[in-house]
Amino acid sequence: MQQRFAVIGLDHRHVYDLTEQLTEAGMACAGYWPVTTDPRVLEGFRKRFPHIPEVADKDRLLDDPAIQVIVTAAVPCDRAALAIAAMRRGKDVMADKPGVTTPAQLAEVEKVVAETGRIFSVCFSERFLTPSTEMALKLVRDGAIGPVIQTVGLGPHRLNRAIRPAWFWQRDAAGGILVDIASHQIDQFIVFTDSQRPEVAAASVGSYAVGDGFEDFGEILLRSERATGYLRVDWFTPDGMPAWGDGRLTILGTEGTIELRKYLDLEGRPGTDHLFLADGKGTRHIGCEGLPLSYFRAFAADVANRTETAMPQAHVFTVCRLALEAQARAQRVPMQAAPA
Numbered sequence: 001m002q003q004r005f006a007v008i009g010l011d012h013r014h015v016y017d018l019t020e021q022l023t024e025a026g027m028a029c030a031g032y033w034p035v036t037t038d039p040r041v042l043e044g045f046r047k048r049f050p051h052i053p054e055v056a057d058k059d060r061l062l063d064d065p066a067i068q069v070i071v072t073a074a075v076p077c078d079r080a081a082l083a084i085a086a087m088r089r090g091k092d093v094m095a096d097k098p099g100v101t102t103p104a105q106l107a108e109v110e111k112v113v114a115e116t117g118r119i120f121s122v123c124f125s126e127r128f129l130t131p132s133t134e135m136a137l138k139l140v141r142d143g144a145i146g147p148v149i150q151t152v153g154l155g156p157h158r159l160n161r162a163i164r165p166a167w168f169w170q171r172d173a174a175g176g177i178l179v180d181i182a183s184h185q186i187d188q189f190i191v192f193t194d195s196q197r198p199e200v201a202a203a204s205v206g207s208y209a210v211g212d213g214f215e216d217f218g219e220i221l222l223r224s225e226r227a228t229g230y231l232r233v234d235w236f237t238p239d240g241m242p243a244w245g246d247g248r249l250t251i252l253g254t255e256g257t258i259e260l261r262k263y264l265d266l267e268g269r270p271g272t273d274h275l276f277l278a279d280g281k282g283t284r285h286i287g288c289e290g291l292p293l294s295y296f297r298a299f300a301a302d303v304a305n306r307t308e309t310a311m312p313q314a315h316v317f318t319v320c321r322l323a324l325e326a327q328a329r330a331q332r333v334p335m336q337a338a339p340a
Helices: 014-024 039-048 058-063 076-088 103-116 131-141 183-193 295-305 313-329
Strands: 004-010 028-033 069-073 092-096 120-123 148-156 199-206 217-223 228-234 248-253 256-261 274-279 282-287 331-333
Touching: 004 014, 004 039, 004 058, 004 076, 014 028, 014 039, 014 069, 014 092, 014 120, 014 295, 028 058, 069 076, 076 092, 076 103, 092 295, 103 120, 103 313, 120 313, 131 183, 131 248, 131 256, 131 274, 148 183, 183 217, 183 228, 183 248, 183 313, 199 313
Parallel strands: 004 028, 004 069, 069 092, 092 120, 148 228, 199 331
Antiparallel strands: 148 248, 199 217, 217 228, 248 256, 256 274, 274 282
């Protein structure tokens, strides 16, 4: 029998990718709840998926025993409560990042997962939607650059001020820049270094240009029992850039390095997903655009088989915990001058 999912929470455009990729993985979308804080997202969803029925009552979707999975890209602060409601009704959950925005939400989600045995998965799209990252992880696990001792992850984003919904500017709704977008780089640090005890060594956030205290810059220094990592996220991608951000990941091994240019090769090769490998034999470029993605098919298999092949549940919680901790500990820059 074909697996079915429903979409509740059309508040971020990432919902398009989640829906498309789960469909390509063989699941069927049984319906979606059309309530949204951003009518543009709803309009885009209708255009992309005209065959998917709208369901005015979200409880019909939550209570439908023929639906196995709830997918959500709701306002970030609302995702945990929705996920909990879904899991308590026997559904697995795939959420856009961030899956939670407060420590209390994380604790409650962990509790409900333990009680129900349901899956709470967060789609870290800068890994799961970029085939170059998947290729890099395969190379690392095959020993191409030796043990990894550091990662440097850069996550610049275009602000797109004119089309952002009201919740985007509210710290309590979005969670802060480190909770909102730095989870991508935290996730990658852990998997590429195979760290078992990652921790936040330092963190900073800044409000440089947007105003009203909005965090447009963030950085975290991570360390573990075997590696260190630095990550920077920001909302400063210039309008002249042909992509929403020049996302990069540099992986330092004891026998070589890998650099990913995920969304463009600036003034170089066309397309996305560029991997550059340097080792004892020389340097080479590996084009990864169009290579298959594994996360969504693995998630569908996990739903069917009650396994954790797409991503261990503990990993999801660790990434969420570190992002929340970094946000709470972050020093604000630029530093305010001391009073005379």
